[in-house]
Structures are given as C-alpha cells and as structure tokens.
Amino acid sequence: xxxxxxxxxxxxxxxxxxxxxxxxxxxxxxxxxxxxxxxxxxxxxxxxxxxxxxxxxxxxxxxxxxxxxxxxxxxxxxxxxxxxxxxxxxxxxxxxxxxxxxxxxxxxxxxxxxxxxxxxxxxxxxxxxxxxxxxxxxxxxxxxxxxxxxxxxxxxxxxxxxxxxxxxxxxxxxxxxxxxxxxxxxxxxxxxxxxxxxxxxxxxxxxxxxxxxxxxxxxxxxxxxxxxxxxxxxxxxxxxxxxxxxxxxxxxxxxxxxxxxxxxxxxxxxxxxxxxxxxxx
Amino acid sequence: xxxxxxxxxxxxxxxxxxxxxxxxxxxxxxxxxxxxxxxxxxxxxxxxxxxxxxxxxxxxxxxxxxxxxxxxxxxxxxxxxxxxxxxxxxxxxxxxxxxxxxxxxxxxxxxxxxxxxxxxxxxxxxxxxxxxxxxxxxxxxxxxxxxxxxxxxxxxxxxxxxxxxxxxxxxxxxxxxxxxxxxxxxxxxxxxxxxxxxxxxxxxxxxxxxxxxxxxxxxxxxxxxxxxxxxxxxxxxxxxxxxxxxxxxxxxxxxxxxxxxxxxxxxxxxxxxxxxxxxxxxxxxxxxxxxxxxxxxxxxxxxxxxxxxxxxxxxxxxxxxxxxxxxxxxxxxxxxxxxxxxxxxxxxxxxxxxxxxxxxxxxxxxx
Numbered sequence: 001x002x003x004x005x006x007x008x009x010x011x012x013x014x015x016x017x018x019x020x021x022x023x024x025x026x027x028x029x030x031x032x033x034x035x036x037x038x039x040x041x042x043x044x045x046x047x048x049x050x051x052x053x054x055x056x057x058x059x060x061x062x063x064x065x066x067x068x069x070x071x072x073x074x075x076x077x078x079x080x081x082x083x084x085x086x087x088x089x090x091x092x093x094x095x096x097x098x099x100x101x102x103x104x105x106x107x108x109x110x111x112x113x114x115x116x117x118x119x120x121x122x123x124x125x126x127x128x129x130x131x132x133x134x135x136x137x138x139x140x141x142x143x144x145x146x147x148x149x150x151x152x153x154x155x156x157x158x159x160x161x162x163x164x165x166x167x168x169x170x171x172x173x174x175x176x177x178x179x180x181x182x183x184x185x186x187x188x189x190x191x192x193x194x195x196x197x198x199x200x201x202x203x204x205x206x207x208x209x210x211x212x213x214x215x216x217x218x219x220x221x222x223x224x225x226x227x228x229x230x231x232x233x234x235x236x237x238x239x240x241x242x243x244x245x246x247x248x249x250x251x252x253x254x255x256x257x258x259x260x261x262x263x264x265x266x267x268x269x270x271x272x273x274x275x276x277x278x279x280x281x
Numbered sequence: 282x283x284x285x286x287x288x289x290x291x292x293x294x295x296x297x298x299x300x301x302x303x304x305x306x307x308x309x310x311x312x313x314x315x316x317x318x319x320x321x322x323x324x325x326x327x328x329x330x331x332x333x334x335x336x337x338x339x340x341x342x343x344x345x346x347x348x349x350x351x352x353x354x355x356x357x358x359x360x361x362x363x364x365x366x367x368x369x370x371x372x373x374x375x376x377x378x379x380x381x382x383x384x385x386x387x388x389x390x391x392x393x394x395x396x397x398x399x400x401x402x403x404x405x406x407x408x409x410x411x412x413x414x415x416x417x418x419x420x421x422x423x424x425x426x427x428x429x430x431x432x433x434x435x436x437x438x439x440x441x442x443x444x445x446x447x448x449x450x451x452x453x454x455x456x457x458x459x460x461x462x463x464x465x466x467x468x469x470x471x472x473x474x475x476x477x478x479x480x481x482x483x484x485x486x487x488x489x490x491x492x493x494x495x496x497x498x499x500x501x502x503x504x505x506x507x508x509x510x511x512x513x514x515x516x517x518x519x520x521x522x523x524x525x526x527x528x529x530x531x532x533x534x535x536x537x538x539x540x541x542x543x544x545x546x547x548x549x550x551x552x553x554x555x556x557x558x559x560x561x562x563x564x565x566x567x568x569x570x571x572x573x574x575x576x577x578x579x580x581x582x583x584x585x586x587x588x589x590x591x592x593x594x595x596x597x598x599x600x601x602x603x604x605x606x607x608x609x610x611x612x613x614x615x616x617x618x619x620x621x622x623x624x625x626x627x628x629x630x631x632x633x634x635x636x637x638x639x640x641x642x643x644x645x646x647x648x
Contacts (some may be wrong), residue, residue: 176364
C-alpha cells in the first residue's frame with residue numbers, strides 16, 4: 001500500500017509540476033494580465049474590447065480559424081487515401097517502408113522544412129528555374145507569400161499527425177467489411193462513405209484536433225511562407241508582446257485563441273458524435 | 282429445372298500454383314449445394330471467383346444463364362456470407378439488413394417493409410434496433426444471412442459460416458439453416474471442411490481436393506459409392522487396410538498374413554502386386570460374426586473401448602500388426618462383456634468393402 005502510493009507520487013509529481021509550473025501558473029498570470037490596464041494597472045475590459053473594436057484584430061482571428069479548419073480538412077482528405085494505401089493496398093513490408101517515408105521529413109526541424117519550401121518556390125528558386133529552362137515562363141513568378149502556399153505549408157507540416165492516427169484505425173478495419181459492402185452492391189464511393197470513413201472517424205477526429213491546434217498555434221510556417229500578408233493571429237500576439245511590449249493586450253489575445261480552439265474542438269466532437277474520451281484513447 | 286449457377290472448366294492459378302483446376306458443375310435452382318474439402322483444397326478460391334473477387338484464368342461462370350466474366354462483385358446477382366460474417370459494427374441490425382437495398386437506391390417504406398419481413402423470416406423480428414455487439418453468435422449468423430437474402434440473390438454463397446460457433450450451437454444451426462433454405466427456396470452454395478455439415482444440409486455435395494472435384498453426388502451416393510480413395514476416406518469414417526490384389530474379375534486381397542480376403546474389384550482395374558487400400562466403414566464391421574456368414578473375418582485384439590453413446594466404437598488391432606481399425610459398437614448390451622486386451626473376431630460383408638489404388642494426401646493440416 002505504502003510503496004504503491006510512493007510509486008504513484010513518483011510518477012505523478014513530474015506531471016503535476018509540469019502542468020502546474022508551465023501551464024496553469026502562466027495562464028493564471030496571463031489571465032490576470034489580460035484584465036489589467038497597460039496604462040494604470042487597474043482592472044479593465046479594454047484589452048478585450050480593443051479586439052472587437054479593431055476590425056484588423058477580429059478579421060485576422062476569423063481568418064486564422066477558417067484557414068485552420070481548411071488545413072484540417074485538407075489533411076483529412078489526404079490522409080485517408082494515404083492510410084488506405086499503406087494499410088490495405090501495399091504489401092506488409094512495403095507498408096512499413098511507406099510509413100517511414102511519411103515519417104522521414106519530421107526528423108528535421110520545422111524551420112528546415114519550411115526553408116526547403118522557400119528554396120523550391122522563391123523567385124530564384126528551383127521550380128522557377130526549371131520552368132524558365134523549359135521555356136514555359138519568360139520571367140520568374142513569385143510563388144511564396146500567398147494564401148495557397150501558406151495553406152499548403154501548414155498541411156505539409158501537420159500531415160504526419162493526421163496520417164498516424166488514421167493508419168491506426170484503418171489498420172483495425174477488417175478487410176471482409178469492405179468486401180462485404182462491395183458484395184452487397186456498394187460502389188467504391190458508397191464503401192468510403194458508409195464503411196471506411198465511419199470506421200475511421202475516431203482517428204480522423206483525434207488527428208483533426210491535433211492538426212487544428214497545430215495550425216491555429218503555428219507561427220513559423222504562416223510567417224515564413226505567407227509573409228506579411230499571412231495575417232495569422234499568432235503574429236498579432238507576437239507583435240503585441242515583443243514589438244509593443246503590451247503584455248496585457250497579448251494576454252487577452254492569447255485567451256481568445258484558447259477559447260476559439262476549445263469552442264471549435266467542442267463543435268467538432270458534437271458534430272461527429274464522438275466523445276473526447278474515445279478520441280484520446 | 283434450370284440452373285441457377287453453372288461453372289464451366291474454371292481454372293485459377295496463383296503463380297505456378299494451380300488453386301482451381303478445370304472445375305465444372307451445375308447447381309439447379311433452389312438446391313442446397315455443398316463443396317466439401319480439406320483446408321487449402323481451393324474451395325475458398327472457387328467461391329471468391331463466383332462472388333467476383335477473383336477473376337478466373339479460364340473457364341466461365343454463368344448465373345441464371347448469364348456470363349459473369351468482367352462483372353464486378355457489386356453487380357453480380359450473388360451474395361456471400363463471410364466466414365467471420367462481416368456484419369457492419371458501425372450500423373445497427375436494421376441498417377445492416379437494409380444496406381444492400383439502400384445501395385440499389387430503394388427508399389422509405391419499401392425498405393422498411395422488406396427488412397421487417399426478412400427479420401421475421403429469420404426469427405428475429407424485434408432485433409432491428411439492436412447493435413451488432415448485442416447479438417449472440419447464432420443471431421449474428423441469422424442477420425448475416427438475412428442481409429444477403431433480402432436482396433433475393435440468384436445464389437447465396439456461404440463460406441464456412443458455422444466454423445466459429447461452438448459444437449452444440451453448430452448442430453442446432455445445421456438443422457436451422459437447412460430449414461431456412463427450404464423455406465425461402467434460394468439456391469445455396471455452401472463450402473465447408475466439415476463432412477457432417479455437408480451431408481446433413483445438402484441436396485448435392487462436391488468433394489474437392491487439390492483444386493479438382495473428385496466426385497459430385499448426393500450425400501448417400503458419396504457415402505455408399507465413393508469413386509476415389511480420397512472420397513472414401515473424407516466422407517464419413519472409414520478404415521483403411523493396405524492390401525495387394527490377385528486374381529481376375531473377383532479378386533482376392535492379401536493383408537499382412539491373411540490372404541484370400543474377398544473384395545470388389547477397383548473400378549479402374551488393377552494389376553497384381555500393386556499396392557491398394559481396402560476401405561471398410563466402422564458400421565459395416567460386425568463383432569464376432571458366425572463362421573458360416575460368408576464374411577471376411579480377422580482375429581483382432583481390443584485396444585480400447587471408445588464409448589460415445591450411440592456413436593460408440595471399439596479400437597482394435599488385427600493380431601500381430603500395429604494397424605488400427607475402428608468398429609461400431611452397438612449399444613444393445615450384447616457386447617458389454619468386451620474389455621480392453623480381449624481377443625475377438627471382426628468380420629465384414631465383402632460387398633460392403635471398397636478397393637482403390639493407393640494414393641497419398643493430407644486430410645487435415647497438423648497445426
């Protein structure tokens with residue numbers, strides 16, 4: 001009894017310290033800051049009202065939410081066929097190799113991966129030079145710093161976190177169910193709609209939560225690939241805290257972002273009929 | 282009567298291995314047809330070709346007279362009951378049964394009426410709202426069949442669906458499946474490695490071995506007049522004695538130190554001295570027959586009494602040999618005095634024995 005309690009403490013303490021010191025305590029401080037005036041230090045709602053009164057703030061906010069959702073859906077749409085191919089079509093050894101190919105890019109840091117894209121896409125980059133050499137372009141075009149590139153970059157950097165859980169659930173799908181549906185007259189699209197996607201929903205939702213949170217909180221990729229036009233909400237927080245030293249405003253923005261991600265994840269779970277307990281399992 | 286299914290010279294190879302080798306058969310409309318064979322004999326491959334999951338290398342499959350070559354599984358008028366049943370766990374019982382109807386584009390009250398009617402037919406009228414996990418083994422079985430029958434297929438294919446059930450339930454389902462088949466009148470093609478399942482339920486049985494059909498016939502024909510040594514051993518229980526033959530039209534068999542055992546000549550003819558096997562069913566063996574009965578008689582030692590109620594047998598060994606024979610032991614109390622290690626005589630009517638040239642095969646995998 002005594003030793004099991006000691007064992008519990010031994011494992012629980014680091015978790016408690018980690019959560020307490022790095023998550024709860026800073027958030028309590030940020031919560032206090034967000035309701036504090038940057039001028040006189042008194043209690044105020046002005047940090048939050050600034051968000052609603054300044055269109056650039058909430059437009060950026062809505063834009064970030066919409067694009068993060070879009071990134072999540074694109075990642076789902078790509079992960080399903082990839083996972084299907086790896087688990088159902090490829091032979092066992094080839095499946096392991098393909099999984100490795102999905103993993104390899106994640107052995108290098110996000111920064112290096114994004115620079116890889118920049119080397120490919122910039123005006124003097126590989127793709128432009130190839131197209132010019134092939135005579136398809138007269139002068140280089142700028143492929144970086146637009147929304148399409150930014151979304152593509154975000155999908156790329158978060159793809160693995162969708163593919164892994166989807167492979168997990170797809171692997172558990174009995175091939176006989178697919179064959180049975182086919183035998184009972186289902187077309188290929190009907191099989192995807194009625195059998196494969198419903199079966200993969202827990203994996204899609206847990207992957208979706210991770211990808212959505214990664215995209216929403218991403219700073220590097222929108223900043224480097226979207227440039228000045230990226231208008232990502234994390235940049236607003238960065239600007240407030242680092243450029244204007246306005247910790248109070250930054251804290252308020254941080255809390256709004258936290259609220260937003262919680263709200264959208266809650267909505268996602270409601271719509272798909274999943275419970276958080278099942279999804280994190 | 283017209284044929285619901287007609288298979289003509291079907292061949293399927295996997296690399297250099299021929300899984301199905303020139304198989305032909307017809308199944309009349311409304312019949313219960315079984316394909317019986319040991320695992321790895323090619324019966325599942327054959328079934329998957331009929332369902333459309335494999336494409337044959339040559340030969341034809343006709344369903345209701347129509348060539349199925351190039352027709353995808355979802356467009357064929359056959360449905361398959363899978364070995365593990367493959368019920369959809371993401372849907373309830375009603376939606377499982379309605380699945381095929383909905384894929385055909387049927388909607389609303391028509392679907393509901395058909396599903397309700399089918400659930401009633403399989404004896405589970407109240408189970409529509411249940412989830413798959415709430416069903417017992419036997420109920421899952423019936424839903425899997427209902428899900429196919431509701432589509433009114435030309436042929437229902439069943440891939441050893443009783444394999445996963447425990448022994449008692451399997452006995453029960455055999456009877457029930459046969460009753461269901463005669464009630465709905467759909468043509469059933471059933472594959473199994475269990476000869477008892479095939480015998481009890483089928484109108485006709487094909488015995489398959491190494492990719493070919495050894496014999497097609499009614500269960501009675503297969504039992505009483507097997508045409509190959511494989512069928513003799515695979516269908517029903519049989520004793521096998523290694524013998525050599527001599528003589529002409531009414532040959533004599535020699536076994537161990539006994540010669541002059543009368544037997545029937547192999548249908549394929551024989552040459553003297555060639556190794557043959559003599560088959561005698563346990564139930565054709567008589568314990569201590571009268572000397573003047575005209576039976577072949579061997580003195581044997583009782584090795585064990587295998588009591589199994591009405592299916593009790595004696596395990597005996599012809600004196601001076603290591604061979605083992607099983608002999609039916611009628612539970613009429615007449616043989617109660619027999620004990621292990623007793624010396625007795627067993628005999629059989631020569632016309633009840635069959636002789637085939639020796640050939641080797643595997644009856645089961647030793648896993």
